[in-house]
Structures are given as structure tokens and as C-alpha cells.
Amino acid sequence: MTGLRTRQKADRKRRILAASTQLFRSSGYRHVRIEDIAEIAEVSVGTVYNYYTTKGDILIAIVAMEVEEVLAAGETLLATPPAGMREALQALISHYYNHSLNYLSKEMWRAAMALSIEAPLTPNGVLYHQLDERLRAQVQALLASGQAQGEIDAQMDTDALGDLLFNSLNMMFVEFVSDDAMTLKALNARLSRQLDAMTQVWTSAAQVPA
Amino acid sequence: MTGLRTRQKADRKRRILAASTQLFRSSGYRHVRIEDIAEIAEVSVGTVYNYYTTKGDILIAIVAMEVEEVLAAGETLLATPPAGMREALQALISHYYNHSLNYLSKEMWRAAMALSIEAPLTPNGVLYHQLDERLRAQVQALLASGQAQGEIDAQMDTDALGDLLFNSLNMMFVEFVSDDAMTLKALNARLSRQLDAMTQVWTSAAQVPA
DNA sequence: CGTTAAACTTGAACCTGTTCAATATTTTTT
DNA sequence: AAAAAATATTGAACAGGTTCAAGTTTAACG
Numbered sequence: 001m002t003g004l005r006t007r008q009k010a011d012r013k014r015r016i017l018a019a020s021t022q023l024f025r026s027s028g029y030r031h032v033r034i035e036d037i038a039e040i041a042e043v044s045v046g047t048v049y050n051y052y053t054t055k056g057d058i059l060i061a062i063v064a065m066e067v068e069e070v071l072a073a074g075e076t077l078l079a080t081p082p083a084g085m086r087e088a089l090q091a092l093i094s095h096y097y098n099h100s101l102n103y104l105s106k107e108m109w110r111a112a113m114a115l116s117i118e119a120p121l122t123p124n125g126v127l128y129h130q131l132d133e134r135l136r137a138q139v140q141a142l143l144a145s146g147q148a149q150g151e152i153d154a155q156m157d158t159d160a161l162g163d164l165l166f167n168s169l170n171m172m173f174v175e176f177v178s179d180d181a182m183t184l185k186a187l188n189a190r191l192s193r194q195l196d197a198m199t200q201v202w203t204s205a206a207q208v209p210a
Numbered sequence: 211m212t213g214l215r216t217r218q219k220a221d222r223k224r225r226i227l228a229a230s231t232q233l234f235r236s237s238g239y240r241h242v243r244i245e246d247i248a249e250i251a252e253v254s255v256g257t258v259y260n261y262y263t264t265k266g267d268i269l270i271a272i273v274a275m276e277v278e279e280v281l282a283a284g285e286t287l288l289a290t291p292p293a294g295m296r297e298a299l300q301a302l303i304s305h306y307y308n309h310s311l312n313y314l315s316k317e318m319w320r321a322a323m324a325l326s327i328e329a330p331l332t333p334n335g336v337l338y339h340q341l342d343e344r345l346r347a348q349v350q351a352l353l354a355s356g357q358a359q360g361e362i363d364a365q366m367d368t369d370a371l372g373d374l375l376f377n378s379l380n381m382m383f384v385e386f387v388s389d390d391a392m393t394l395k396a397l398n399a400r401l402s403r404q405l406d407a408m409t410q411v412w413t414s415a416a417q418v419p420a
Numbered sequence: 421c422g423t424t425a426a427a428c429t430t431g432a433a434c435c436t437g438t439t440c441a442a443t444a445t446t447t448t449t450t
Numbered sequence: 451a452a453a454a455a456a457t458a459t460t461g462a463a464c465a466g467g468t469t470c471a472a473g474t475t476t477a478a479c480g
Contacts, residue, residue: 054438110327113328114323114327120388156407167378167380171377197371256431257429
């Protein structure tokens with residue numbers, strides 16, 4: 001049987017995370033004070049800091065839950081990709097986008113991104129960056145599999161193209177969360193146009209001789 | 211003749227900016243306190259806030275100087291681009307990169323980017339975003355001119371390709387300043403590989419019939 | 421010049437994330 | 451089950467960005 005202390009610890013940590021998620025979504029990350037979280041979680045301010053090293057650490061824990069989910073869905077999609085590279089890429093990336101506001105508000109994403117950029121060497125920043133790299137690897141893996149099946153010319157540098165595409169989808173996501181008025185539909189449309197432009201290249205290489 | 215008050219104002223603002231630039235570079239943005247800036251600029255803390263609404267505002271003022279310079283250089287390059295789209299893009303973007311540490315340290319860039327993301331609606335955030343858009347427009351303009359001269363197939367969506375490329379170069383710059391160990395050389399090499407992958411597409415469309 | 425109004429400066433006070441010495445609780449030992 | 455050790459909790463104190471009421475300096479006017 002687990003000790004009393006162990007159970008209390010797990011329970012407190014859960015309460016702090018639940019209180020934070022609730023408050024961050026309803027009042028905004030910035031506006032929420034550690035004191036508010038402590039009150040709802042029924043612990044003291046000091047205790048919050050026993051479980052999470054900074055306020056940003058709590059936020060990144062929530063981001064990690066979100067990203068782990070889309071990574072898992074991405075694995076499934078990679079295992080049985082839709083027919084056609086254009087459609088497969090769209091499906092994968094749109095899923096990233098469409099899932100993004102399940103746990104986090106745009107304001108929370110902004111705060112999380114700002115944190116990871118400003119302090120890349122903190123545990124927070126490192127974790128955020130690792131999650132990003134795993135997403136990038138999925139996009140590259142999808143392109144590589146398309147090349148293996150002959151959908152993309154063998155001479156193409158799919159790692160570089162995947163890098164290019166991932167950087168762009170990531171930056172578009174930054175702009176999406178930076179603009180409260182921008183809809184998911186508009187974001188997907190922008191992606192779609194870029195995918196068209198990229199794949200136009202492959203198809204034109206295959207279909208339009210000089 | 212300018213009034214005494216007007217002269218004193220301009221002088222104080224200049225002193226605050228000079229003190230800030232010096233301190234940010236030597237001690238790091240984070241580490242510098244408004245009190246330190248006030249002391250060197252020979253004003254009080256409250257006066258600093260009369261001239262710049264926040265600490266971040268001072269930083270963005272420095273960023274703006276930096277970006278205006280590379281924008282001006284970009285205009286010159288657009289007027290007489292090097293031969294070959296691949297080389298012209300490389301020249302333009304490398305200039306952005308190579309110029310970037312003239313006034314700002316990596317740590318200052320990180321702080322500025324974090325600011326612009328976290329608070330996109332503040333005057334700071336808006337200004338930063340506008341500077342970004344002007345850089346994006348230069349990349350797109352260069353591609354459009356290449357298309358006008360027949361270097362890029364007329365069917366290609368150069369605005370979308372420029373969008374894609376700019377997003378990526380911007381994200382690579384974020385990663386560059388997020389990693390103190392990364393050199394400009396490594397950054398340019400990464401760019402170069404992406405440009406190869408992108409232009410491979412155009413050249414393969416022109417040279418490698420199906 | 422003296423007086424009044426306008427503009428500017430100042431630093432003490434405020435706010436909130438974070439730390440840490442004192443206290444309390446749980447576990448282990450005897 | 452008492453004592454000792456280990457582990458957690460707590461809230462007051464600290465730090466630095468920001469605000470603002472009071473004071474000071476400059477300009478405008480008679």
C-alpha cells in the first residue's frame with residue numbers, strides 16, 4: 001500500500017494543476033496570481049512552488065499534455081497515411097492546428113511560447129523545444145515515406161523540405177495565436193495555399209517537361 | 211530657436227536609450243534594472259517611464275533601429291539583385307542574419323521576440339510585427355521579380371513560396387538566438403540547404419522531364 | 421519682473437513572482 | 451509508542467517593474 005505522504009503529494013499536485021488549468025483558461029495566464037491558484041488548490045503559495053518551480057512550469061505542463069496528444073494522433077496517421085502526399089500533409093498538420101485549443105487558450109499559447117523563447121535553457125524551455133522537435137520529425141517522416149513510395153522524386157531533399165515546411169507551419173501557428181480574430185479556418189487556408197505551392201513543384205517536375 | 215524644455219527632453223531620451231543599449235549588451239536585458247538605467251542616464255526611475263512606457267519598449271526601440279538598417283540594405287539589393295534567384299535570396303537573407311548582432315545580443319533578441327509574442331497588441335508588439343511584415347514583403351518581392359524575368363515558372367505561386375520561405379527563415383532565426391552555441395555560419399548553412407531544396411524544384415521542373 | 425499655468429521630474433508605495441527560515445506532519449528507529 | 455529523522459508546508463520577506471501624488475522647473479502672460 002502507498003504511504004499517506006505519497007498519496008497526499010499526488011493529490012496536491014493534481015489539485016494545483018487542475019486549479020491552474022481552470023483559472024488560466026477563465027481569467028488568462030497573465031492575470032492569474034499564484035495566490036489564486038493556491039487558494040483554489042487549498043494549499044499555500046509556498047507549496048505551489050514545491051510542486052512547480054515557476055508559474056511558467058505549470059503552463060508548460062499543460063502544453064505538454066496537449067502536444068503529447070497530437071503526437072500520438074500523428075503516429076497513428078503516419079502508420080496509415082491518407083492517399084496522396086498533399087492530403088497526408090494537410091491531414092497531419094490540420095490535426096495539430098485543430099487540436100490546439102482543446103486545453104489551451106490563445107493567450108496561454110502566447111505565454112508558453114514567450115517563455116520557451118526567453119529562457120530556452122530552463123527545464124521549461126528545453127521541454128518545449130523537445131516537443132517541437134518531435135513534431136518536426138513527424139512531418140519529415142511523412143515526407144520521407146512519400147519519397148520511399150515514389151511519390152516524391154528521389155533527388156529531393158525531403159529533410160530540408162520538411163524542415164522548411166515545419167518552420168513555416170510553426171510560425172503560422174505563432175501568428176494564429178497572436179491574433180485573437182484569426183480563425184482556425186483562416187489558418188488552415190493559409191497552410192493549404194503553401195502546400196499547393198510546394199506540391200506544385202513536385203507535380204510540375206513530374207508532369208511539365210521543359 | 212528650440213526651447214530649453216524641448217532640448218532637455220530630446221537629451222534625456224537619448225541618454226536613456228544610450229544607457230539602456232550599453233547596459234543591455236554588457237549585462238543582459240533581464241539583469242538590468244530600471245534603476246540602473248536611470249542612474250547612468252542621470253534621471254529618476256519615474257522619468258524613464260515618462261519616455262518609454264515599459265522596459266520592453268526601450269528594447270523594441272533598439273530592435274527597430276537594427277531592423278530599419280537591414281530593410282534599407284534590402285531595398286538596395288532588390289534594386290540591383292545578384293544574378294540567379296538562388297544567389298539573390300541567399301544574399302538578401304544572409305544579410306538579415308549577418309547584420310543581426312550589430313546592436314543586439316542573442317539574449318536581447320530573445321527578450322524582444324518573447325515580448326512581441328506575449329503582448330501582440332501593445333505598441334511594442336504591433337511595431338515588431340510591422341517590421342516583420344516589411345521583411346516578409348522584401349522576400350516576396352524578390353521572388354516576384356524573378357518570376358517577372360522568367361527565372362521562375364509563371365504558374366508558381368511566388369507569394370505563397372515567399373511566405374513559406376520567410377516563415378522558415380524567421381523560425382530559424384528564433385532557433386539561432388535560442389542557442390548561444392549556434393554560429394552564424396551554421397545558420398547560413400541551414401538556410402543554404404533549404405534554398406537548395408526549394409530551387410531544386412524549379413530547376414528540376416525546367417531540366418528533368420518525367 | 422511677478423504671477424499663473426503647463427509640463428516635467430521624482431521617489432516612495434504598490435503589485436506579484438519567488439525564496440527561505442520556522443513550523444508541522446509523516447515515517448523510521450529503538 | 452516515544453523519540454529521532456526525514457520530508458513537507460507555510461507565510462512573511464524580498465526583488466524589481468510599474469504607478470502616481472507631491473514637488474519642481476519652464477513657459478506664457480500681463
